Amino acid sequence: MNELVNRIASATGIGEDVARQAIGIILNFLNKDAPADQMRMIFDALPGAEELVAERQAQTGKGGFLGGLGGMIPGMGAMAALNELTSAGLEMGQVQGVVRQLVGYAKEKAGDDVVDDVISRIPGLSQIV
Numbered sequence: 001m002n003e004l005v006n007r008i009a010s011a012t013g014i015g016e017d018v019a020r021q022a023i024g025i026i027l028n029f030l031n032k033d034a035p036a037d038q039m040r041m042i043f044d045a046l047p048g049a050e051e052l053v054a055e056r057q058a059q060t061g062k063g064g065f066l067g068g069l070g071g072m073i074p075g076m077g078a079m080a081a082l083n084e085l086t087s088a089g090l091e092m093g094q095v096q097g098v099v100r101q102l103v104g105y106a107k108e109k110a111g112d113d114v115v116d117d118v119i120s121r122i123p124g125l126s127q128i129v
Contacts, residue, residue, distance in 0.1 A: 001048030004105050012097040014090065021088050022098045023049075024056040029081035034118045042118070045110035060084075078125060099128050 001023075008019040031039050031053050043050045085095045107115045119125050 001046070001052065004046070004102070007105060008098055008101045011101050012094050014094055014098075018088055018090070019098070020052065022085055022090060022095075023102060024052040025081055025084045025088065026099060026102055028053045028056040028060075029077055030118060030122070033077045033122050035121060038114050038118050041114045042106055042110045045114075046106060078122065096128055103129050 001020075004023065005016050005019045008014070008023065009016045012019070014022070027049055030042075043053075082095065085098070086092075090098065103115060103119070119129055
């Protein structure tokens with residue numbers, strides 16, 4: 001996970017702590033909205049990813065009001081994740097940079113097919129990537 005954190009921090013100009021927090025937010029969002037079998041493949045390919053999600057869930061409970069609506073209203077989970085990322089101090093360009101770096105890294109480790117399928121199943125995610 002340190003390799004990914006360093007890669008994101010370097011590419012986006014954000015600190016390593018913020019990069020780690022952003023990765024946790026995004027993976028937590030994906031874990032809620034993506035198919036479980038594909039998330040298992042991603043977690044298996046990204047050592048430390050599951051722990052970041054667990055930390056994020058412990059910090060936020062069930063994700064707050066917007067996060068709770070994510071499963072009921074398409075796109076709401078993405079809005080909640082974006083809100084969390086901007087609350088962490090990221091600007092939209094930095095959010096896009098983090099997402100692109102995370103997706104690229106996940107493709108390197110888990111494979112294009114797995115990651116592309118996850119992206120295609122989550123409304124609005126392909127617009128950021």
